[in-house]
Amino acid sequence: MIQPLRKIHHRVFFVLALLLPALFVSGIVFRYSWPTANQSRNLSAHPQPSGGTP
């Protein structure tokens, strides 16, 4: 009676044990690197458009 339930439990958990760490690591690796205050002040990183100055 309990064997089919145990099999479902094993399969569900096996899939999640592979899927969740992969998702977690991917989420961390591919997240945006938000600019810091110092970076945003670096003008060479954000050049002025040509012809924008008088």
Add this chain to the structure above:
Amino acid sequence: MSHQYQAIAWNRQKRVYDIVLVAGVTLYLTLFIEVSAFLFPYATATTLIIRAAGSAAFLLLHIVLCVGPLCRLDPTFLPLLYNRRHLGVVTFVLGAIHSVAAIRQFHSLGDKDPLVSVLTSNQDFRSLPDFPFQQLGFLALIILFLMAATSHDFWLRNLTPPLWKTLHMLVYVAYALLVAHVTLGLLQSETSPLLAVGTGFGLLIVITLHVAAARREAKVDSKKLGPVADGFVYACAVNGIPEKCATVVSVNGERVAIFRHDGKVSAISNVCRHQNGPLGEGKIIDGCVTCPWHGYQYLPDNGASPPPFTEKVSTFQTRIVDGRVWIDPRPNPPGTWVEPSPIETSEVMA
């Protein structure tokens, strides 16, 4: 166990369990809000509620998931299992508070209906950093609601234990959705390594405990029984069974609990009729096999609960030869009386 309908069959253990649970959650929420208000003075009250309730629900879900394997590994944790359903209901309530506060803060100021806004405001399913994580949390909340709503024994009895247990395995889907919700939501905007390490550590604990418990269970199932004689298979030595306790063996893929009591041996199915608890890990109390999970009881000779209760489990024929217990692998219909096999003094010494 109960033989008539009661909303909740309160007893001292349940009261203590719930008092500790509510006190613990209240303390956590209070501390979280107080410390957060000090560290982030510009955070609104709604923001603090969103964070406190969400983190409490996520933590509690980890505890819910760890209780099962912990009990398989060490019976010391069994008291946590007794009222685990109340942990699940509180998890849902905290998740609902988190959701209502978040929808109010982020989705109630536009023209759209707030719920429609949750489901349609972000549809960027192809980007990990911009993934619509709120929809994942919403799906998890629906699953937690289904589980909380059907957590009562009324539903367990009407749906039958196998279906009820299958339904409640959705907790793993809810957990996966919430890990994704946190990873693609909170961890995208809050770059503190503490949050990422904490989430990863929780995931690691849940997976490690489940794998360790599964390995232990696999040992019981993979153990080969001894030779066959007259249709009986050798199961274990009499001396290997502690008094008033059982040895569990796997026969044809199903587990059988062989109990030793009052100089006799009886074998019944290892699966409790209530929630499929492991009867072989319980003890004989007041002459009855008592399930370690919720205390359901069965007479070892016939596998039936004492009147007025009506639960029954299968029984197995046993035989003792030279201090060895043999069992017939064919189960008798639930509730069938079987003559217990007497243990001779010489067999105990063998």
